[in-house]
Amino acid sequence: MSDVARLFPDRATDEPTTLDEALIRMTSAEETLRAIGAGEIDAFVVSGNGHDQHVFTLSPADQLYRRFVENMHDGAATLSSTGLILYANQRLAELLTRSRETIMGSPLARFVADGDSIALEEIRDTGADGATVELELIDSDGVPVPVLVGVSPLEIDGDRLTCVTFTDLSAKKALEGQLRQAQKMESIGSLAGGIAHDFNNLLTVIRGYSAVLMPTLDDTKALEAINRIDQAAEQAANLTGQLLAFSRQQVLRPEVSDVNAVVGETLTLLERLLGDDILLTNRHEPKLASILVDRIQLGQVILNLAVNARDAMPDGGALAIQTENCVLDDTYAETHQEVRPGRYVLIQVTDSGVGMDEETCNRIFDPFFTTKDTGTGLGLATVYGIVKQSGGHIWVYSEPGLGTTFKVYFPATDDLVLPEISPVAVGSFEGSETILLVEDNEAVRVLTVKILESYGYTVLTAGNGHEALELAAREPASRIHLLLTDVVMPLMNGREVAEKLEATRPELRVLFTSGYPSDTVVRHGIAEARTAFLQKPYLPADLLRKIREMLM
Amino acid sequence: VSAVTEYQAADAEEDAFWTLHLYVAGPSPKSLRAFANLKSLCEEHRPGQYEIVVIDLIEDPSRARSDEILAIPTLIRRLPAPLRKIIGDLSDTEGVMVGLQLHPRSSQ
Numbered sequence: 137m138s139d140v141a142r143l144f145p146d147r148a149t150d151e152p153t154t155l156d157e158a159l160i161r162m163t164s165a166e167e168t169l170r171a172i173g174a175g176e177i178d179a180f181v182v183s184g185n186g187h188d189q190h191v192f193t194l195s196p197a198d199q200l201y202r203r204f205v206e207n208m209h210d211g212a213a214t215l216s217s218t219g220l221i222l223y224a225n226q227r228l229a230e231l232l233t234r235s236r237e238t239i240m241g242s243p244l245a246r247f248v249a250d251g252d253s254i255a256l257e258e259i260r261d262t263g264a265d266g267a268t269v270e271l272e273l274i275d276s277d278g279v280p281v282p283v284l285v286g287v288s289p290l291e292i293d294g295d296r297l298t299c300v301t302f303t304d305l306s307a308k309k310a311l312e313g314q315l316r317q318a319q320k321m322e323s324i325g326s327l328a329g330g331i332a333h334d335f336n337n338l339l340t341v342i343r344g345y346s347a348v349l350m351p352t353l354d355d356t357k358a359l360e361a362i363n364r365i366d367q368a369a370e371q372a373a374n375l376t377g378q379l380l381a382f383s384r385q386q387v388l389r390p391e392v393s394d395v396n397a398v399v400g401e402t403l404t405l406l407e408r409l410l411g412d413d414i415l416l417t418n419r420h421e422p423k424l425a426s427i428l429v430d431r432i433q434l435g436q437v438i439l440n441l442a443v444n445a446r447d448a449m450p451d452g453g454a455l456a457i458q459t460e461n462c463v464l465d466d467t468y469a470e471t472h473q474e475v476r477p478g479r480y481v482l483i484q485v486t487d488s489g490v491g492m493d494e495e496t497c498n499r500i501f502d503p504f505f506t507t508k509d510t511g512t513g514l515g516l517a518t519v520y521g522i523v524k525q526s527g528g529h530i531w532v533y534s535e536p537g538l539g540t541t542f543k544v545y546f547p548a549t550d551d552l553v554l555p556e557i558s559p560v561a562v563g564s565f566e567g568s569e570t571i572l573l574v575e576d577n578e579a580v581r582v583l584t585v586k587i588l589e590s591y592g593y594t595v596l597t598a599g600n601g602h603e604a605l606e607l608a609a610r611e612p613a614s615r616i617h618l619l620l621t622d623v624v625m626p627l628m629n630g631r632e633v634a635e636k637l638e639a640t641r642p643e644l645r646v647l648f649t650s651g652y653p654s655d656t657v658v659r660h661g662i663a664e665a666r667t668a669f670l671q672k673p674y675l676p677a678d679l680l681r682k683i684r685e686m687l688m
Numbered sequence: 689v690s691a692v693t694e695y696q697a698a699d700a701e702e703d704a705f706w707t708l709h710l711y712v713a714g715p716s717p718k719s720l721r722a723f724a725n726l727k728s729l730c731e732e733h734r735p736g737q738y739e740i741v742v743i744d745l746i747e748d749p750s751r752a753r754s755d756e757i758l759a760i761p762t763l764i765r766r767l768p769a770p771l772r773k774i775i776g777d778l779s780d781t782e783g784v785m786v787g788l789q790l791h792p793r794s795s796q
Contacts (some may be wrong), residue, residue, distance in 0.1 A: 168759045168777045176722075176776030179713035179760035181745060181752040189749040191713050191760065202714050202746065214715050216724045223715035223723075240742050241727055292717045295724070 154261065157239060169379070211302030219243050219260060219297070228302060229285070233275040244300075249274050255285070259300060262287040273302065282309050309578055314473035316552045321520065323499065328503055329383030332376040333624070336651025337577045339673035344583040347676045348590075373673045376651075378514040381433070382503050382521035386412050388430040390526065392551040395481050398431050402438045403457070407442060413452025420459045425548035427481050433522045440515045441542050448489030448540060450596045458484040464545065475529055479548040486541040492534040500532055519544075565680035569617035569687055570594040574604040574633055576625045580672075584620070587676045590662040593683075601628025605636055613641045617687060621652035634667070645686045649674070692780060706730070706738040707767040713760045714746040718777040722761035725778035 179193045224239040249272035266288040272280040282305040330413030346366040501520040506513035534540040575581040598604035621630035653670035712719035730738045765772040774787045
């Protein structure tokens, strides 16, 4: 404990002389020898040939482990018995966004969210076997960083130390959150789809009989009443339609589409919907890749997002719609649930409105969740369903007061856009052909027979697939012109009935109908020329028109 | 009444800010111990009036040159002047107090 100041107190602040320097070196050497003798040293600095300096630790085995600790992707620290950080590796400094110098010497509690005393106690009191604890660190910006802490106590020369490692759980937590959200949407979707299916059968009957009844009534009051019933049923049908869209179970007619064209068409419609106080800008990439999507539904997506943006700007503002080509790479896919790497087309809708907090953002796609006084809570749920069913992704970015951005990604395709084929004009609904009707719901079956027969058709009816096959076996192939079948039925579904009949009747036209279209129809049925699909609930006129189109 | 021995900074003003450089060899046991000892000493005697800069010579051995560091751990009191150097893990509290010029003081 000696130095020049102690030996010559009066000369301590003077300029050092050669003698002083010699004394300093001497006392320093004495001091070093004393420290070595007392076992207080475990490393030396040695000068090499070219003035290079190297540190030699007395235990070379440490060097190996030190290399591991310095290069590992987890944070690491050594704590004193009182919880002070005596040593921290570079990774821990990165996790805390602070320099190692500020971390070392500080209590660990300073960097733990709310000083989480239970977790800290657990770290301190961990026995020889070690333990793992989950807690949140706080970085220099106050952002919580979830970590898994591995604790391992260590005793060196009577000092009780604790070695801790910190594994960053941010990415894992974010993915878990996304997965939970996806699962929630999936289960709400199945529920909503199931309800919509049953409702659609009921609505087909209500709207069907209203339509059958109307021309027979002379009483204006009765007509008025029937009209109101039909209008209410129509509104209900719109609701179930949106529910089906959300549950990704509506029938999509994907075509190779030019997004810019769809955006352009939608904008014409939008200009009328947005007030004068909203500035609408459209920036589109001229050489935008094509995507495979149902154009009408894509228009619906853009419209719903724009209307949502409008409602977020009661005092006016700016709405920007932008399209661009982009590539979502492996890194993006790893951090975003359900995303496959590849080329995408991005449609971005940004408003300068009121924005949303995180809690609202998390629920924004839930059906019946609304922040508006007049909303149904189905607009964005519909958007979500359409995007997901089309193989796309949608993300929302928002902060209160800072507006909202929706980013919608659709996989790009190399296929070319085909010109639209205009629908065939149908003159009269009357027909004389024979139709085999397969429908398990009795009310719908009775109604359908009534409608078809009143327009001249001959109808053979079956309540299930087996009945239908038996019935068909007794008829010559040429006599059945069209099979009208429900899709979801017990024992044998509509698709199977159609396949069995088509085997012996290659000319047979098939019209599927369902309130709950199954994947079999969506995937295989739509593209074929002799088959079509009619979504329940349908009006008698819809059914008759479709049949005429198919038999022409 | 027995006399209680306390320590106080004798050669520096009471409120002088201390700048201490501790040269270590990464998380070597003696380095860790020196740091823990220094920290508790400062907290006890100079709370809020000190700064410890830990210099890891394994990371940058060339930094040993300026203060002519030979053995690790070594503590340098850089401020207030004069510069003081203490070698070892600082477990001899009494010795360290003397080395840092924290003289014992008698009070009632």
